Amino acid sequence: MTATNRRPVIALTGASGYIGRNLLKQLTPYADIIALSRNGDDKEDTEHVTWRSCDLFSMADAEKALEGADYAYYLVHSMKPSAKLTQGTFENMDVILADNFAQAAEKQGVKQIVYLSGLVPDADHLSRHIRSRLEVEQVLTSYQVPVTTLRAGLIVGPNGSSFPILAKMVKRLPVMLLPKWTRKKTHPIYIGDMLDSLVRCAGRTDLYDRSIDVGGPEVMTYKNMMRETAEVMGKQPKMIPVPFMTVNLSRLWVSLVSNSPREMVYPLIESLIHPMIARPENMVSGISVGSTPFREAARKSLEEEKQKRPAGRLKVLTIPDIDNDVRSVQRIPLPHGKTALWTAHYYAEWLSRKIHPLLSVQDDFDGVINIQFRGWTLLELRHSADRSQPDRALFYITGGLFDDKKENERGRLEFRKIPGREECIIAIHDYMPSLPWFMYKYTQAKAHRFVMYRFRRHLEKEERKHGTARLPLLLQGRPFINQ
The missing domain is CATH 3.30.530.20 (START domain)
Incomplete structure (x- = not known):
């Protein structure tokens, strides 16, 4: 995309989420943005950003949300409950969200969907999380709108899911028991590099109907990531490799120590039994490989998180209005x-x-x-x-x-x-x-x-x-x- 000629219109799902907020800033120099959120009506429009409330569980909402869009980014995942009482798995809810979005995109004449997914390991039995990400990709590509899928592993940033959990573990545990899965290799990527890759996909006809792996300049184990994160924090936790802590036990332990919701932690930990590495045959020059080393990415993320944390201010807990839905x-x-x-x-x-x-x-x-x-x-x-x-x-x-x-x-x-x-x-x-x-x-x-x-x-x-x-x-x- 360039800043010349007519500015394209991009619909951005999850615009109030961590990746969505940052991607919004990256896209506005080049495009007019339809920022989609469940509470979009509470946001203030700007010159190049129009907020729209959208519940993607509703086909009618999805169609209204994508009206006028040239391109669309799909950054949606349903790990967290979507109602006061939610019965059902995130896999089944993700199918509905993706199907509504893809059908609405086709009806509104969207030229391309850019979908952020996860790396797919070469394994016969995939975790629920990875299978769900693949199923969403299959649903999105079942209609007439071209889809470009970016598959990423652990995204290193101050918010989001995986890295903040890892950082909390390192910060809170003086002694860390490292089960077998911590020796699996993964391909982390800095949030800034991830955003650059996402921006470069919109409007690229040569990337239509392709799945592209992305990662940083290093492939490393979770153990090495924990050690380097600890060094950046100035900590020296004792790390003890153990052969007996299963993934099921690990996910419970990680959830308790990091104080993170089970709905988010469990599927992520279940995926760690696989090596998560970008494959050369799925790479694209200028998009697939980030330039920021893990240690620098961890330092930037921790500093940014520290700057945003309120100092000396008592956090007031508020109870949101909840419908009995x-x-x-x-x-x-x-x-x-x-x-x-x-x-x-x-x-x-x-x-x-x-x-x-x-x-x-x-x-x-x-x-x-x-x-x-x-x-x-x-x-x-x-x-x-x-x-x-x-x-x-x-x-x-x-x-x-x-x-x-x-x-x-x-x-x-x-x-x-x-x-x-x-x-x-x-x-x-x-x-x-x-x-x-x-x-x-x-x-x-x-x-x-x-x-x-x-x-x-x-x-x-x-x-x-x-x-x-x-x-x-x-x-x-x-x-x-x-x-």
């Missing part, structure tokens, strides 16, 4: 040749048989599904035909005794086929229950999770037992079974 996401197998809409009606039919006679499910096949108890509607689900597609069936929660009608504005249930896979996501978003929270959490929420588990097991069993041919027969010849 629910997000529940589950993944099920999808019979070959079947659509999301088929899954929705099949689920209603299966549920009706399983909960009878305690409850009943009325599916009129005209767009309304009612879950009832002795004639009383507990939940009413209304199909949104205009917001649905063959691979996505959307139902809004529009009534019933279990629905908080005053608060529920966006509550919805969706069935979504995962691109390129015979799997389907069933998700509840922004649901506001009418039951008191403690009662909902231990009754209705647990019942829903159990029902989803049983439905998944049912589909797996039927496919093993009969293959996919028998499943439509259970719907007794309804006209929608081939949709």
